[in-house]
Amino acid sequence: MTYPLLAGIRVIESSAFIAAPLAGLTLAQYGADVIRFDLIGGGIDYNRLPMMPGGRSLYWTSLNKGKRSVAIDIRKPEGRDLLRALVTAPGPEGGILLTNVPTPWLLHKALVGARPDLISCTIEGNADGSTAVDYTVNCATGYPMLTGDGTRAKPVNHALPAWDLACAYQAAFGLTAAILRRRATGEGSEMRLALSDVAFSAMSHLGVLAEAELLAEERRSIGNDIYGAFGRDFATADGERVMIAAVSARQWRALAETCGIAEAIASIEAALGVDYSREADRYEGRDIIASLVKRWVEARSLAEIASEFDAGGVCWGQYRSVRELIADDARVSTASAIFDEIETSGVGRHRAAGATIRLSDMTRGETQPAPLLGAQTDEVLSEVLGLPQTAIGALHDRGVVAGPEADPLFPQRGEVRSFAN
């Protein structure tokens, strides 16, 4: 679904990989007109795995839903001029650039002369401009030594590009805040956001850095246990696996009552002089608690556990594979308010998420698919730059722009000005 919260705002995106495209996707799914500048034939992330057999990337098409694509040959000076013109085109809600490709001729300082109220957000690896990606940032955070049974000799990387996600949503926030400021004062903003700063600032906000600095304690890997409270994974009688969390006192009471261990717990508390209603005591006593919970869980099937846990208000979840998730979980079906069934060119019909925040008083639109490369070249050049059709045709003839590419699923639909030309 989409919501027109940012309707009227025009963002030019020059991006690759995850953080910047996802920031643009976020703006697009809340109604901004996000226009991707694409290289003719696609940029460096256009063919990333996973790929459809017919040759379209599910990675690229998933990250670029609901954007418009303008295909330009920026090796030609005329192509660079066009892209700069798109970024600095007039209109109170234009003049916004989102990028992680700090091309010298597309830097803020190269554009602000043409549009003094320019807003730009540049995502970079490190704040000094050096390269970093999620994986090379993550290894510096200490988390791989804390994940799973990770150790210094055998660290465990996360598979989820968590820092990219956090970076993307912060960039979307920053651009929106800068638009607020521009509306109030007329001033633009030059913003830079480093992936490594995203990671280290989050570690500060979670107290992890202060712990290392002030307590001189090195947090150790605790496997699948939740730090600071009670929670871990358990096997069921029928070979499934569940995660159980008792972070709040309410969750803890629900767990102890549902598993029928409240009396045993009370005896242990009395014997040891602890109080498991306190999170820190639960964390300290996690192995004792787990041994009681384990006995209850391993004697029951998943269905029995689900029924009793849901009735008792226990905070829990089942471990599922991605295929099981999409096959069975209503939260990723079209019964969810955030998932739609969409038709992506070159891909086909599939489920896709839209805006994650739900607004009760605003009409939601449908999630829009990713464009074919250059699908909106002509309409954008006409709408945003006011170029007449003859001028646009001449740009095509000189190879400065292209589009749309042929749809791999329907190559016969290829336009006269396809990429095959």
Next chain:
Amino acid sequence: MTYPLLAGIRVIESSAFIAAPLAGLTLAQYGADVIRFDLIGGGIDYNRLPMMPGGRSLYWTSLNKGKRSVAIDIRKPEGRDLLRALVTAPGPEGGILLTNVPTPWLLHKALVGARPDLISCTIEGNADGSTAVDYTVNCATGYPMLTGDGTRAKPVNHALPAWDLACAYQAAFGLTAAILRRRATGEGSEMRLALSDVAFSAMSHLGVLAEAELLAEERRSIGNDIYGAFGRDFATADGERVMIAAVSARQWRALAETCGIAEAIASIEAALGVDYSREADRYEGRDIIASLVKRWVEARSLAEIASEFDAGGVCWGQYRSVRELIADDARVSTASAIFDEIETSGVGRHRAAGATIRLSDMTRGETQPAPLLGAQTDEVLSEVLGLPQTAIGALHDRGVVAGPEADPLFPQRGEVRSFAN
């Protein structure tokens, strides 16, 4: 550091745990006046680990930097009225509620009568209102079976609360977008954001769901390898460990040249009919490539590797523990534009991150520490509600409000109206 991008905006926060406090922190560090409502004596997350020996939580103080705290007894009807009045107080930039505690008397519908342009953002576990936390969402995503050497029988939880982080920054974005809308149209917004939707939407945006649905392929755990490109961890001659990434073609060329394996690679490419300048081929041939890189890395010390990799433009990072990170990495020192040394009551001096986005044309302020509970009770009641000192004094006398609590490091500084009273 902080930036006054959102100066003038007033947000009332009723929150616990990670996502909602971090959303409020984000708004606060970009200049919003974020006023935490706190229970007298602290809410359910006030004493979360890690704790200072003197009894102040580094978790809580890290997540609540730069906010104001008003301590109210909401078991008393008068306390509830006060909190409602704070949320709905007049002023064009007030009337904003951020919460993950869906108290019936503090719901949007219970407040909008008093302030029709109310903006509220409620973070919840699942969209149906049922409980979920990062850990019980994560087990449903399939990622624990893909992390480390995770399997169905032995899934690996992430240690970083990644979904909480993504949720927080989206909430900050959503509130800012809703403020934009209100400034333009005068309309408020009722927003709900479920942690599980944050996870599942991100999986859609990364192409992981489409892969499972359309290709019917179950992504397998690949240890520390990067999916879809080349990258993994290697041991150095002196017992350190590095992560090396060759995602882009440029990163790949830099790695092959710096390790002196370009010729060997060319021979292998010719022999196997592959082209490792293509990401997908690199991924397919990752074990072959890794065997060549391993020989080079394991023959050199970290210092030698660092020197050659940096000179050659290789994308890499060193595995560090959190203590090593804070001791040695300039990116988390006050040489970084985002870290300041701050003094937190009950904690002492320590490094802390501020706003992650850097603005070139705006004066940065210093990162502000977390308040003592109720530290701003009187000033907020006076400023926001216009209550005279006599009325505020009477509220203290009736136990409806309190503050500030005594500073554990300087108990003698305790105020007359301390929590000890």
